[in-house]
Amino acid sequence: MSATQLGDVTPVAVAPPNLERRDLSRHPALQLGLPVLFAAAVLLLWEFLCRAYAVPEVILPTPSAIYARIISAWPFLVQHAVPTGTEAAIGFLLATVLGIALAVLLSYSRWAYAALYPNVIFFQLIPKIALAPLFIVWLGIGSPSRLAFSMFIAFFPVVIATLTGLNATPPDMLRLCKALTARSWQVFLSVRFPYALPHIFSGLKIAVTFAIIGVIVGEFITAQAGLGYLILFASSQAETSLIMASIAMLCVVGLVLYGAVAGLERLILRKYGH
Amino acid sequence: MISLRGVRKTYASPAGPIEAVAGVSVDIAEGEFVSILGPSGCGKSTLLMMLAGLENITAGSITIAGQPMVGPRRDAGLVFQDATLLPWLSALDNVLFPIKMMRLPREKYVARAEELLHSVGLGDFMEKRPRELSGGMRQRVALCRSLVHTPSIMLMDEPFSALDAITRDEMALVLLDLWARHRKTGIFITHSIREAVLLSDRVLVMTKRPAVVVADVKIPFARPRDESVQDSPEFTAIVARLRGMIEHSIKVAA
Numbered sequence: 220m221s222a223t224q225l226g227d228v229t230p231v232a233v234a235p236p237n238l239e240r241r242d243l244s245r246h247p248a249l250q251l252g253l254p255v256l257f258a259a260a261v262l263l264l265w266e267f268l269c270r271a272y273a274v275p276e277v278i279l280p281t282p283s284a285i286y287a288r289i290i291s292a293w294p295f296l297v298q299h300a301v302p303t304g305t306e307a308a309i310g311f312l313l314a315t316v317l318g319i320a321l322a323v324l325l326s327y328s329r330w331a332y333a334a335l336y337p338n339v340i341f342f343q344l345i346p347k348i349a350l351a352p353l354f355i356v357w358l359g360i361g362s363p364s365r366l367a368f369s370m371f372i373a374f375f376p377v378v379i380a381t382l383t384g385l386n387a388t389p390p391d392m393l394r395l396c397k398a399l400t401a402r403s404w405q406v407f408l409s410v411r412f413p414y415a416l417p418h419i420f421s422g423l424k425i426a427v428t429f430a431i432i433g434v435i436v437g438e439f440i441t442a443q444a445g446l447g448y449l450i451l452f453a454s455s456q457a458e459t460s461l462i463m464a465s466i467a468m469l470c471v472v473g474l475v476l477y478g479a480v481a482g483l484e485r486l487i488l489r490k491y492g493h
Numbered sequence: 494m495i496s497l498r499g500v501r502k503t504y505a506s507p508a509g510p511i512e513a514v515a516g517v518s519v520d521i522a523e524g525e526f527v528s529i530l531g532p533s534g535c536g537k538s539t540l541l542m543m544l545a546g547l548e549n550i551t552a553g554s555i556t557i558a559g560q561p562m563v564g565p566r567r568d569a570g571l572v573f574q575d576a577t578l579l580p581w582l583s584a585l586d587n588v589l590f591p592i593k594m595m596r597l598p599r600e601k602y603v604a605r606a607e608e609l610l611h612s613v614g615l616g617d618f619m620e621k622r623p624r625e626l627s628g629g630m631r632q633r634v635a636l637c638r639s640l641v642h643t644p645s646i647m648l649m650d651e652p653f654s655a656l657d658a659i660t661r662d663e664m665a666l667v668l669l670d671l672w673a674r675h676r677k678t679g680i681f682i683t684h685s686i687r688e689a690v691l692l693s694d695r696v697l698v699m700t701k702r703p704a705v706v707v708a709d710v711k712i713p714f715a716r717p718r719d720e721s722v723q724d725s726p727e728f729t730a731i732v733a734r735l736r737g738m739i740e741h742s743i744k745v746a747a
Contacts, residue, residue: 391573392577394571395571395573395591396594398545398547398565399595399642401595405594492581
């Protein structure tokens with residue numbers, strides 16, 4: 220062994236890291252395949268148990284019976300899904316516009332914040348479903364009361380998320396803007412709002428599911444049309460497979476609306492994500 | 494010329510007023526590069542924020558070119574510890590950000606911004622987003638951004654202290670070169686003695702809270718300088734002298 224002197228450079232052989240072992244659960248095919256396989260397994264088990272124990276269809280129809288019902292009632296289901304989906308979408312859009320507007324007001328006015336924010340939180344604490352009948356009393360049994368209720372229920376997550384987002388700008392960035400004598404509208408448009416976008420979208424994804432809940436609750440009470448009405452009607456007829464078929468349709472409506480928001484998020488965060 | 498006369502800063506707190514800066518009086522000539530050296534949390538940053546017009550002065554006065562300081566001034570360029578770039582803008586657009594915020598015509602400054610990026614070795618990275626750049630590259634973009642609107646003063650608040658040691662040494666040389674080209678009045682806050690000596694015409698040593706200037710040391714090396722300055726015995730001697738002053742001031746405070 221030779222002595223190493225100060226300043227000598229000894230080349231060191233570096234073993235290549237083992238990159239071969241890859242985590243299989245991250246494979247794209249499995250990411251889509253695994254949840255589908257799991258759901259299929261649950262449906263199969265459901266089918267099997269219902270048959271094995273001869274569960275009456277009124278209590279729990281088999282997945283195959285529900286599928287048959289979806290096929291037979293398809294035009295009917297679509298006809299009711301349209302008002303539910305449309306009203307949820309409009310309720311969600313109203314909640315988005317008003318929620319962002321209120322959050323902007325709260326973040327720019329100390330007075331508005333001091334006066335309104337504690338009340339916003341207080342309202343958040345009320346189980347909002349309990350207020351649904353009031354909307355019927357005020358706005359009648361038509362579309363306006365369902366839209367108003369859907370908006371009301373979807374509005375809070377938008378406000379809270381936007382408010383959090385608007386406060387997410389690094390303080391030094393705001394100092395820089397101030398030092399450059401930027402106007403507050405410039406800081407809002409060029410800095411604070413773009414910084415808030417990832418937060419806003421996480422709020423919107425919650426809000427879109429809330430908006431659907433709002434419409435369904437409205438339909439339960441006003442009972443004229445829509446999937447909520449269909450569920451209530453089917454349950455009065457003890458048509459459990461139709462209830463299940465309506466719920467499946469509701470899932471489709473939910474997926475479409477959520478997918479639209481998530482798609483928009485992807486598009487916008489490709490630019491503004493950080 | 495920047496003149497500070499008896500500048501004080503006191504913050505209100507539940508336990509009574511806290512004095513962050515206690516009576517600083519200094520003159521800084523135009524085109525001079527001055528480092529403010531001191532331990533962390535000694536009120537150096539507060540002093541810099543007052544120079545940027547972002548903090549009120551509790552007592553005393555700051556005048557720049559004879560004009561009393563009243564608020565943010567457009568002729569100052571700021572650099573922070575973190576690069577604070579906008580993640581969705583390219584390096585070039587980040588450099589041009591002050592132009593947008595100051596509502597100046599962008600097209601008049603694009604060439605200057607590109608030239609600044611070229612001069613710090615980022616000519617091939619102008620369209621890259623901050624997340625595609627290394628920490629040192631991001632801080633170079635921030636340096637260019639502080640110069641794009643042709644300010645007369647550069648205010649730098651520990652701009653390299655979030656970087657690793659090797660990048661940090663490299664960045665000091667980038668700044669040395671950039672400053673040699675532009676010759677702005679520079680006020681540079683740091684807790685690295687070597688960095689301060691390498692870059693500055695003068696080093697002010699500050700004590701811990703409340704901050705006062707305990708020493709004002711002239712750095713005699715001729716300009717333009719390069720990294721070889723650090724190898725001279727004189728450099729080592731000044732560094733040792735400054736270290737002694739800082740250690741002494743910490744002992745006195747404790």
